[in-house]
Amino acid sequence: MKIIINTTLMVPIYEQITDQIKTLIRNGELKENDNLPSVRTLSKELKISALTVKKAYDNLESEGFTITVHGKGTYVAATNAELLLEEQKKELEADLEQAIQKGRRCGISDEDIRSLFELILEG
Amino acid sequence: MKIIINTTLMVPIYEQITDQIKTLIRNGELKENDNLPSVRTLSKELKISALTVKKAYDNLESEGFTITVHGKGTYVAATNAELLLEEQKKELEADLEQAIQKGRRCGISDEDIRSLFELILEG
Amino acid sequence: MKIIINTTLMVPIYEQITDQIKTLIRNGELKENDNLPSVRTLSKELKISALTVKKAYDNLESEGFTITVHGKGTYVAATNAELLLEEQKKELEADLEQAIQKGRRCGISDEDIRSLFELILEG
Amino acid sequence: MKIIINTTLMVPIYEQITDQIKTLIRNGELKENDNLPSVRTLSKELKISALTVKKAYDNLESEGFTITVHGKGTYVAATNAELLLEEQKKELEADLEQAIQKGRRCGISDEDIRSLFELILEG
DNA sequence: GTGGTCTAGACCACT
DNA sequence: GTGGTCTAGACCACG
Numbered sequence: 001m002k003i004i005i006n007t008t009l010m011v012p013i014y015e016q017i018t019d020q021i022k023t024l025i026r027n028g029e030l031k032e033n034d035n036l037p038s039v040r041t042l043s044k045e046l047k048i049s050a051l052t053v054k055k056a057y058d059n060l061e062s063e064g065f066t067i068t069v070h071g072k073g074t075y076v077a078a079t080n081a082e083l084l085l086e087e088q089k090k091e092l093e094a095d096l097e098q099a100i101q102k103g104r105r106c107g108i109s110d111e112d113i114r115s116l117f118e119l120i121l122e123g
Numbered sequence: 124m125k126i127i128i129n130t131t132l133m134v135p136i137y138e139q140i141t142d143q144i145k146t147l148i149r150n151g152e153l154k155e156n157d158n159l160p161s162v163r164t165l166s167k168e169l170k171i172s173a174l175t176v177k178k179a180y181d182n183l184e185s186e187g188f189t190i191t192v193h194g195k196g197t198y199v200a201a202t203n204a205e206l207l208l209e210e211q212k213k214e215l216e217a218d219l220e221q222a223i224q225k226g227r228r229c230g231i232s233d234e235d236i237r238s239l240f241e242l243i244l245e246g
Numbered sequence: 247m248k249i250i251i252n253t254t255l256m257v258p259i260y261e262q263i264t265d266q267i268k269t270l271i272r273n274g275e276l277k278e279n280d281n282l283p284s285v286r287t288l289s290k291e292l293k294i295s296a297l298t299v300k301k302a303y304d305n306l307e308s309e310g311f312t313i314t315v316h317g318k319g320t321y322v323a324a325t326n327a328e329l330l331l332e333e334q335k336k337e338l339e340a341d342l343e344q345a346i347q348k349g350r351r352c353g354i355s356d357e358d359i360r361s362l363f364e365l366i367l368e369g
Numbered sequence: 370m371k372i373i374i375n376t377t378l379m380v381p382i383y384e385q386i387t388d389q390i391k392t393l394i395r396n397g398e399l400k401e402n403d404n405l406p407s408v409r410t411l412s413k414e415l416k417i418s419a420l421t422v423k424k425a426y427d428n429l430e431s432e433g434f435t436i437t438v439h440g441k442g443t444y445v446a447a448t449n450a451e452l453l454l455e456e457q458k459k460e461l462e463a464d465l466e467q468a469i470q471k472g473r474r475c476g477i478s479d480e481d482i483r484s485l486f487e488l489i490l491e492g
Numbered sequence: 493g494t495g496g497t498c499t500a501g502a503c504c505a506c507t
Numbered sequence: 508g509t510g511g512t513c514t515a516g517a518c519c520a521c522g
Contacts, residue, residue: 069495085231265471317509349457
């Protein structure tokens with residue numbers, strides 16, 4: 001399982017982990033009942049604290065994406081790819097909305113915002 | 124001077140202040156050597172902590188938009204509206220790019236990202 | 247605010263905290279918009295790690311009982327005492343069910359279980 | 370010997386084993402000097418780790434219910450069924466008391482606690 | 493081996 | 508001052 005951590009981002013490490021695991025699940029690279037790497041294993045692999053990985057796993061479980069069995073490990077729960085996609089889209093929507101509102105607060109015209117957006121998307 | 128604070132946003136208050144003052148400067152509503160309201164005045168007006176206003180003013184000064192004279196007040200520095208607009212656009216560009224990249228990391232298609240964007244912009 | 251920690255119990259400290267705060271909220275001893283003690287303050291008062299208090303507060307927020315404002319503090323959210331009572335009853339139900347099932351596994355008759363229960367309740 | 374494991378319960382597997390063996394002893398289905406199945410045999414039969422069975426047997430021995438002879442096996446010790454029943458009742462009593470106290474701490478009335486209890490027992 | 497809890501302290505962002 | 512994140516390491520319970 002490939003997780004990439006970018007410590008320069010202002011995104012918490014545990015969130016980067018949950019985001020990427022959610023995507024792995026949605027893409028079918030992690031399937032129901034698959035065993036996630038143990039907290040310790042992943043923490044060593046990523047060279048981060050075990051607690052940080054645990055927090056990521058805790059969040060995944062509380063959102064229903066995984067099931068943790070004490071003494072055994074963490075497993076991918078039954079999933080609904082559709083539902084997951086919708087959730088991720090909502091996150092994206094929130095991010096985009098925040099950026100747009102900020103641009104407007106700065107007095108940038110919607111037309112300019114759209115131009116920038118298209119520039120980046122096509123770029 | 125009209126500043127609007129929205130505490131429900133996930134944008135820090137001090138950033139909302141600097142953004143709006145930058146825009147006032149760019150629009151010419153605040154001109155070179157204009158006197159910004161004092162930290163205490165603005166903090167009372169906005170019903171927020173004076174430290175928050177001070178942080179906003181500090182940032183404005185460190186970015187060269189204002190000049191603070193000890194014991195007198197804070198004044199608008201000589202500015203180049205064109206340059207300022209460009210800078211604000213760059214910030215927006217960074218925000219949009221980050222959102223787009225996150226969406227792509229989640230496996231959302233460019234077409235879907237664009238749809239969401241248009242939905243929000245038109246909405 | 248009075249929180250009592252019992253480290254001899256096998257109940258996690260953070261759960262003892264969340265349980266007691268929920269009850270304070272339900273009993274009206276903590277009302278909407280009341281400010282909970284800061285993470286550090288409570289941790290010093292209870293002589294436990296700040297992280298443990300934070301975990302308790304995090305859980306309270308994720309269950310909707312409190313609202314946390316960065317840099318300001320943690321506040322009691324609008325509550326529904328009815329709903330909260332129902333939830334606590336469900337917890338009690340789970341505990342009782344577990345005890346009963348264990349008794350049955352040990353071959354103790356329902357009549358004996360009921361006798362014991364009444365003895366304790368009346369006692 | 371029939372042991373039933375329920376992994377969905379929140380009761381540790383080793384405790385389910387010890388509980389049931391204690392009951393078998395109390396009911397006379399296991400008598401003094403009877404040979405318990407070997408750790409490996411039982412672990413295969415129940416499809417669980419041998420370490421888990423060993424932990425159950427260790428607990429039984431430390432509580433005086435069995436005697437383990439190195440290289441030979443585990444045998445039922447001399448027992449007093451009456452005494453055993455009393456002990457199991459005491460455990461149940463402790464569990465029920467803890468549940469009741471928790472309910473009371475949450476401000477649930479004794480009447481409500483009793484209703485819940487009866488509901489589960491009859492259920 | 494696994495996860496669950498807790499500690500003591502660090503650094504950062506926000507008010 | 509506040510909360511937010513992360514670390515390095517400890518001890519416990521479960522398998």
